[in-house]
Amino acid sequence: MLHxxxxxxxxxxxxxxxxxWLKQKEQKISEKHFITKPYDQPQLQTQSYARYALNSKPQxxxxxxxxxxxxxxxxxxxxxxxxxxxxxxxxxxxxxLRLQPNLYQDSNPETGTLSVVRTEKPFPGxxxxxxxxxxxxxxxxxxxxxxxEIPPNKDxxxxxxxxxxxxxxxxxxxxxxxxxxxAWTWKxxxxxxxxxxxxxxxxxxxxxxxxxxxxxxxxxxxxxxxxNHVHHE
Amino acid sequence: xxVFNIKLWIILFPLLLxxxxxxxxxxxxxxxxxxxxxxSCQRLAVQFSPYFILNADLSNTNNxxxxxxxxxxxxxxxxxxxxxxTESKLSVAITDNFLDTAEKWKIKVLSTQIDIxxxxxxNKTLETQKTADGRFTVHxxxxxxxxxxxxxxxxxxxxxxxxxxxxxxxxxxxxxxxSLAKGTTNNIQSLVEPRMMVPPATPAHATLLIxxxxxxxxxxxxxxxxxxxxxxxxxxxxxxxxxxPLRIYDDSMQTVIYNIQRFQAIRIFQTWDGDxxxxxxxxxxxIKVLAHNARGxxxxxxxxxxxxxxxxxxPAFGLVGSPSGETLIEGSTIVVDNTTGNFRFPTEQKPSSDxxxxxxxxxxxxxxxGRKHAACxxxxxxxxxxxxxxxxxxxxxxxxxxxxxxxxxxxxxxHVMRYGEVSTRTVGHSGNGARVVKGQHIGYxxxxxMLHFEMYSGSGTGPLTVRGRDEYSRRSxxxxxxxxxxxxxxxxx
Numbered sequence: 001m002l003h004x005x006x007x008x009x010x011x012x013x014x015x016x017x018x019x020x021w022l023k024q025k026e027q028k029i030s031e032k033h034f035i036t037k038p039y040d041q042p043q044l045q046t047q048s049y050a051r052y053a054l055n056s057k058p059q060x061x062x063x064x065x066x067x068x069x070x071x072x073x074x075x076x077x078x079x080x081x082x083x084x085x086x087x088x089x090x091x092x093x094x095x096x097l098r099l100q101p102n103l104y105q106d107s108n109p110e111t112g113t114l115s116v117v118r119t120e121k122p123f124p125g126x127x128x129x130x131x132x133x134x135x136x137x138x139x140x141x142x143x144x145x146x147x148x149e150i151p152p153n154k155d156x157x158x159x160x161x162x163x164x165x166x167x168x169x170x171x172x173x174x175x176x177x178x179x180x181x182x183a184w185t186w187k188x189x190x191x192x193x194x195x196x197x198x199x200x201x202x203x204x205x206x207x208x209x210x211x212x213x214x215x216x217x218x219x220x221x222x223x224x225x226x227x228n229h230v231h232h233e
Numbered sequence: 234x235x236v237f238n239i240k241l242w243i244i245l246f247p248l249l250l251x252x253x254x255x256x257x258x259x260x261x262x263x264x265x266x267x268x269x270x271x272x273s274c275q276r277l278a279v280q281f282s283p284y285f286i287l288n289a290d291l292s293n294t295n296n297x298x299x300x301x302x303x304x305x306x307x308x309x310x311x312x313x314x315x316x317x318x319t320e321s322k323l324s325v326a327i328t329d330n331f332l333d334t335a336e337k338w339k340i341k342v343l344s345t346q347i348d349i350x351x352x353x354x355x356n357k358t359l360e361t362q363k364t365a366d367g368r369f370t371v372h373x374x375x376x377x378x379x380x381x382x383x384x385x386x387x388x389x390x391x392x393x394x395x396x397x398x399x400x401x402x403x404x405x406x407x408x409x410x411x412s413l414a415k416g417t418t419n420n421i422q423s424l425v426e427p428r429m430m431v432p433p434a435t436p437a438h439a440t441l442l443i444x445x446x447x448x449x450x451x452x453x454x455x456x457x458x459x460x461x462x463x464x465x466x467x468x469x470x471x472x473x474x475x476x477x478p479l480r481i482y483d484d485s486m487q488t489v490i491y492n493i494q495r496f497q498a499i500r501i502f503q504t505w506d507g508d509x510x511x512x513x514x515x516x517x518x519x520i521k522v523l524a525h526n527a528r529g530x531x532x533x534x535x536x537x538x539x540x541x542x543x544x545x546x547x548p549a550f551g552l553v554g555s556p557s558g559e560t561l562i563e564g565s566t567i568v569v570d571n572t573t574g575n576f577r578f579p580t581e582q583k584p585s586s587d588x589x590x591x592x593x594x595x596x597x598x599x600x601x602x603g604r605k606h607a608a609c610x611x612x613x614x615x616x617x618x619x620x621x622x623x624x625x626x627x628x629x630x631x632x633x634x635x636x637x638x639x640x641x642x643x644x645x646x647x648h649v650m651r652y653g654e655v656s657t658r659t660v661g662h663s664g665n666g667a668r669v670v671k672g673q674h675i676g677y678x679x680x681x682x683m684l685h686f687e688m689y690s691g692s693g694t695g696p697l698t699v700r701g702r703d704e705y706s707r708r709s710x711x712x713x714x715x716x717x718x719x720x721x722x723x724x725x726x
Contacts, residue, residue: 064505102543104468104469104543104544104545105545106629106665108628108629108643108665108666109694110628110641110643110649110691110694111628111629111641111649111694111695111696111697112694112695112696114629114631116468116631118468120509121503121507121508121509122503122504122505122507122508122509123507124505124506124507125505125506125507126505127503127504127505128503130468130632132631132632134696134698135696136694136695136696137695138695139695139696139699142696142700144631144698145631145632145633147632151505176635181635181636183635185602188602188603189700191634191635193635193636195635195636197636200615200616200656200680201636201680204638204656204657204677204679206630206638206657207468207469207500207632208500209500209501209502209503209521209522209523209533210523211533219636221636223632223634223635224698224700226633226634226639226653226698
């Protein structure tokens, strides 16, 4: 009888190995976040990063290639978020992209709750995703600002503008167009813009971390029209 | 035997896998410590979507979960922590009512996790008294005019532990921080009044809001440097160490370039390739970070990733919370303000354009596409300072418009002001809830070259922007700031 059960043993062994392989694979995925970049022995150099990051001389900047496909995908995320301004949907979408969204909330009895969504991991080719939703007990969360950034590159602003045009379709003429910024009104209540960040903007930023090498980074954003562009004409 | 037929197994195997998945989905929630297991929420729903959401209506229950509390979701072998997302539905356990100066202060207990009538602390006020070593220990419970000795303690794993709330006034006169320290069980018997003791048969009896993981040595608070701040920095991670400062190393990993204090805000660099900048040294993972000192100087280097967390994920920070009106914005200057009255004009000089009427649409009520202008635009050059018009408390600050920020301040007069289109880098390393005084430097004119100044009476609540509510798309208590500004302008210049 035993010889008749050999196939069965193979099947069982196969199953065991298959399950083991699945578990290993799952574990690898879950541990992926903790994979670190190789770091050799402690180096002796001490001057690679300036202590005062933005007041230091920018080092020779190496051009970072633009990932146009991903820039367009993230721009599409901005549009989707504006069309369906739901905090939960945004979180779910970011989760699907495996960006590990973090939700930060700050409430006060006067002006309600400010929910800021940022991601633990950036989408390749972009970074510093940032979204702001306001809400109160009487008011559902609404999107006030959502943005991400693309690398400094001589083509960054042009690529950003093209991504916005491609994604948002028939936009009216840009209400702001300078060497560093382009902005459109969308659906009458949003403004969509791309802005090249200069040193002042980097220093002023209250959320992100920059060094002098980041000058020229372009931020792509959609915002609830808070002020109105006629001021800048 | 038919049961060993390989074809049968081919059919059964996917079914088994499916069953296994179903079991994995049958996840459960557990709470961080012994008390929280006893939570009895009126409604509790867990949505097992890719993103875990906990909806808990805790109203009318005696829980001490609050904003900053964390709940662990355990699914299969992966444990994920997430803060409770609906703050309004949570009972806030304690408020900081600093009725007096740093010499003496009181806290009022709003709720406890489990309320036992004989020893209930609800709606009672705990009074502090200065101790010989300069810390302040909660040890009196006041109800009406009478106060009685009462320790603050918690029960963890069946053992009672004294919780001592203390803070260190440091060099300034303002309250900076306070933290918790565990006592030993040996001390409890002598400190607890007999009638206050929990009957032996009573199960775990929690009193105050003490997250389980808090274990701060009392001396640590006093040892910390003067640069420590109690930030409630929105959307920034903080240093979450047990007590020590966190070292930031330079590239060599040999030199410490800055010791960042506990609870200070810290920013993490992201790369363009879908990750954060990390390196491994020994068993420790270091990430590239940016920190500021109290003077606003920047430090870029490498810090141990383990100790950098969201405020919500740092239980000890929840105890410090937002500065409650006594902490000045750090790194900020106060102009010598010789103007009379309680208000001053918010800019350094008179606006370069008329904000009361006329061309340019800078005035309140000016026509906009489909609505009216809800502010006065005070035109000034980029880089000039913006001042608080009066004393008050920072409510929120956030990205506002085309790369600029807004800062909302609740002033002592009751008015809420939105200082829009500014750069808030002055308050970049301090938190909401910070105290400002009249004339305090709270921001800079941005590259849009104006201060967009909105004013609210303070009678309303909720977000200041209410799209489509009326022609201004603002909250109902929006008021015209023109006459106020004119008056302050006359006082200031």
